[in-house]
Amino acid sequence: MDQPLELLQGTLDMLILKAVSLSPLHGYGILLRIQQISKDRLEILQGSLYPALYRLEHQGWIASAWGESENKRKAKYYRLTPAGKRRLQTETEKWRRMADVIAGILRARPEEV
Amino acid sequence: MMSLNRERSSDLIQGTLDMLILKTLARGRAHGYAIAESIHQRSEDVLRVEESALYPALHRLELHGLLASEWGASENKRRAKYYKLTARGRKFLGAESAHWNRMTAAIARVMETA
């Protein structure tokens, strides 16, 4: 079965919000940050990152500004807005609850009905 | 790899729902309604499976050979379609659960970074 395992809705948004909550990052930097912390276990499709960024900006959860990257190139940096901070909190809580519940079901032995 | 489907509005996303269905059936055969109820109860009322998502999922899983179905009488003597796990389904469930655990662990790691 090569069907990819899909995530709970909003997980990518949550990860992006989390990544930029630590410090402002440009798009590629967000990708690297998530990979690095998760020890390369999470890989985000490059194509799906930018639409998510634009959507989050449109909703007012992140804001962007042009700045200079480490290697002296112009880059668009994203940072968390106060609204985004609140959003991140509620999303995180919701995700934890869901993950706990599902993990609980998966851990159950077949005989426990 | 992970991908995202943001159009879906139900609480459970397809892949996760598939996994939960398979897990429920690992305990024995059940009809559709019982599957939904079981997930609802075992999640302490957090997860609610919509009929509009459940039945397409069941059919898809059957098509892929992960489930098998048969007609039988339900508790209240009504005819119902019962689903049960196939060997392939059992193997798939094992792999997917492991994958899921790894991924949630990875996400949790990211989320817990201060």
Next chain:
Amino acid sequence: MNFRSRIQSWTKALLRRSRVEREMDAELRSHIVAYAEDLARGGMPEEEAMRRARIEFGSLERVKEECREARGVHFVEGLWQGLRFGLRMVRKSPGFTAVAVLTLALGIGANTAVFSIVNALFLHPAGVTHPRQVVVERARYLKIGLYNIPVSVPDFAKVRDSRRFFASAALEQDANFNYTGGDYPVDFGGSRVSWEWFDVFGAKPILGRVFTPAEDQPNANHEVVLSYGAWERWFGSNPNAIGRTIQLNGQPYRIIGVMGPDFHWPHPNTDLWTPLALPPTQYSVQNTFNESYLAVARLQPGVTFAQASAYMAVLSKRYANAAIQRFAEASQWSIFLMPFADHVFGDLRTPIMILAGAVAFVLLIACANIAGLLLAKAAGRSKELAVRAALGASRKRLIAQALGENASLGILGVLAGLLLSQLGLHALLFAEPKGLATGMTFPLDGYVLGFTALAGILAVLVFGSVPAWHMSRMGPYHALRESGRSSTSSRGRQNFRAWLVAGELALGLVLLAGTGALLKSLARIADVNPGFDPHGVMTAALSLPKQQYDTPAKQNSFFRTVLDRLRETPGIADAGAGNLIPFVGTNSSASFEIQGKPTPPGSPGPHGDKRFVTPGYFTSFGIPLLKGRLFTDDDRKGSQLVTVIDDNLARQYWPNQNPIGQKIGNGGKTWATVVGIVGHIRFTTLAGEESSSVMSQSGSKGVYYLCIYQMPGTATGGYLIAKSSGGAASAESAIRQAVRSVDPNLPVSDMMPMETRIAASLGPQRFAANLLAVFAGLAILLAAVGLYGLISYSVAQRTNEFGIRMALGARPKDVLRLVLLQGARLAVIGAGAGVVAGIILMRAMHSLLYRVSYADPLSFIGAAVLLMLIALLACYVPARRAMRVDPMVALRYE
């Protein structure tokens, strides 16, 4: 959700599109470069790294498209694109555009015209600032049948002194002034006002100033403020007119100010204002129930109409003494407030609201028509749209684009509609019955423009969303397949259009039936016998200047001489005079006592309309004498005081008795003996309760007449009446000559045949009926065009089918019947729905209907028949086309 950030991103999308696009491109490219650099750092050759980075990133265009979608850019962009596309279409298909724009312009134009009237009459009367704060103080006696009459001076004082609720208050009384400074005597429509009059309306003069409190005093009142019109007409707009002294009624008056062109209250044709200068005695308690003034007031800022009205109830109960309290309670007297616009234009409210409903229907029909046209046109474009949808254009974006296309139609329609509304208003003012809104202007102000813009936007949303929704609802698969063969195509669309047309026909029927009912009602009212014979009667007003005619003897002599001269004129059958005549809009009434019949406690006592007339009044009007005698020349000062009553009064106070010889009076020592009984005449309206907004509301109230010559001080003015055997018009010069021969300086005004006055009293109904007829015609025309379009299109689509039918032996007649039946079915559905809707909606009109039911069968059947005929006519042309289909050509037609 953060609304502001959304609006920001939308405006950014619209205004800084290229920059946003550039930045997006730069951002995505820098991502790929950064990734490639990382790959190169891992040891991959630079070129290979770049290639890998590109491949892994995937299609740049697809990601950009998704980004745009995520930002909500698409909707705005689609709209913009559609707008440009729409303007291109205008150039490409001028025929379609012309029909659509004209249709919309008719709908918008009609609505703008009617809204202009609503605005000018009710929302923003000319020259009044914050019109909602301006109120009129009125009085009523519920027990005596007086529901809405002017107020007395003491009543006014109560309001004037309540500054907590009223910022300013003023009294007014109409007065005519003879201006003798010019080449011939002119009668100025004047208005005597207390000094705060202009403050109440928030009006400022454009030249000079208005009155001071000191000038509003007896014997100090020799200042005059001119209206803009009078200043223009009589003083050539000369600014030096200020300070000049003019002769009015033989008295010098100094011009101190000129009002702006938009201020003309209390009447649309007021020429000038002078101080009312009431002596303090007028405020005495004795005047409590003596109502003859118009009182207006401005509410304090922040005070609502409801609050002020509640306070009026308190003021009403503040009685000056026990006797006043007794009569007030017995007659259920109170003072109350009315919004200023309601007082002035109250009669027009219902007709205007009905017209507003009618034009809303017209606009709805216009929208349905345009939606139908767009649906037909969409058929030609379905392939293009399907391809775009298949290529991933989102449903939202397609809708946005379609709306944009329609917006360009909408803009053109609104502009053309504004033009039409101005033309229409001119035509309307021309057709408007006399006296309804003379001197009114309907300015194209910000409110009207705002309304028009709003109507335009609504219209675009209504007619635009139908096809937009329809086309986006079909999946790409459906549309691609559909465009394969045209003969079976667009069944759903065609059905939808049919529903639209049936709806249009239904709306049209409602308007037709409403028009029918109103016309029938008008005819019934016009048939009402007013109780007198207006044929050949000419009437004119005059007023005798006090200074010149300072004694009752001089006044009586003037009237006697003028009437004698008139009667001597060849062709004049009879002549008379009275302080009031029927159908001039005013009335007057008073309480009286009957000798030997004391008023029981708790009863308000006898009350009746009261008129002062000369002996010729009855004979000139042809009012029938039922019993006793009329006034004669022997009823003069010093002879026995007599009165003539009408049969209503006789029935009311002397049921089954003979009133002749009975005596009535009003508290004094003198009693008037009843010598005759005449027939009752209609006085303010032909039908229903007598007038609403003017002096009194006395449906079948009794009347008592007193002889002018016996009542000193009553012959100071009024109306001359001349009955001519050669038609009313021939009496005009006779009246002028008779007056001139007695007093060459006395102007005659308001010259009008009695029949014209009666017709004018039907003004609001006639106005509503005429306009409703126009709008119904418009509605039916539009619906017929819609039906014609639908059937034409369907015939073109079915050419093939008709060809086959005819090849198989169908005769042209059968094809004709087939097409006509298709149209007739729609007409029947439309008519049926229209009848149901009409009966429900026309209840709102019942106050305008006289002896006609709102579900009048004749009106509905007539409307349905007319509708069917027009529908068949609209179908006949395309049906003829279908009949002439050549089977051979048709089968090849694809």
